Amino acid sequence: MASDKGAYLLMLTAIRSLAFTLVFYSGSLFFVLAALLLGSFSTEAVLRIGTGWSRFHRLCAHWLLGQKVKVVGDLPLGPYLYIVKHESMFETIDMLCLFDRPAVVAKRELLDIPLWGRVAQRYGLIPIERSGGASAMRVLRAAARDANAQGRAVCVFPEGTRVPHGEAPPLKAGFAGLYVLLGLPVVPIAIDSGRVSPRGKFLKRSGTITYKVGEIVPTGLDRREAETRVHAAINALNPPSALLQ
Template identity: 75%
Template structure:
């Protein structure tokens, strides 16, 4: 069984990364003539990723709950690389928060900026928060979903660290209701592991957190909701 899983994981890696190189090339060439083409290529890349995961790894995706679309701030649990790519299948051209240093990577960073990823500088204080707010407002005005991973990095399945401090400030600054989304991708695609296992990856859409709440209460609600798929959630503050 382990050998079969290893072979499937290797096949996925070879197919996906070769395909990714072609999509990147297409984004570069197309972006020279029409910047919006980058978003179209990125969406195709995400769909290619989901199909590859389904048929090469045996991973299927289900969504529990109704996923609303509109001017919301989507806060997503982060367990593996899977959801960073797959969010483009859930939403139309989502503006996803990414560490600033990723956007500074030569070549790839330029494509990411043309796509419209939102740079996040977690140690730059109030100025970074204002920049993030401006980028998020612009994305909302364009009709794009704003998606953030509030834990700051991938978290092993079952762990529930506190949200990064910037979430509460952004909740107040944007004035958008929050849609928290839990995911259990770390069960079949654990962080930093070559072996990827067959199974079901579930998105669980939590209850919408309205605007105007006390920042602490909003944080507690979001933290509980994005950890709803953990075997035993360690709720914030407990």
């Protein structure tokens, strides 16, 4: 009986995952084409379409995958640098739901995606060269300050790539540099999306994806102290043993 139930749940998960893939990606093409068509006339239109795409993604995750979203803690809005744990594709897209038109820092290779890359650039994605060194940091600093001046949240995934749930790798060196260069207080945010939508896996399970907002890290701290606080906060939803890695 237990094996029959397990097989049934696996089949249900596979059907849900397939439905999500078909509906979300085909629907995404509509949003991309709309943004390409209207983007030549209005940046505002691209921002609105981007927000609509993110909401569409969350609806698909909810109704097709059975995934709900919960935010624990108060999410402050204002001139902050938002540092977010990165476990799956989910939060990459969901940032546009969590914040109002955020400027998300992401690897430059994403701009090479046909059609989507052009829209992402128009939207205001902040690309970063992983091996760009000081010059890349200067470009990132200027783009982040410009976004902040426009009242847009600046969101960074400091681990550099998606990591499996339960793992807590060191933050990339770029975080400390950005913390000092921007001079903004930091809002660290943990997420456990990897439990239900693991990196590189087709099967996505139902469940609740939780964002946990940590204490604000003020400006002016020693780099090591700021990094230690942020690292602990963004891994708050991981097992305690993960922080020992």
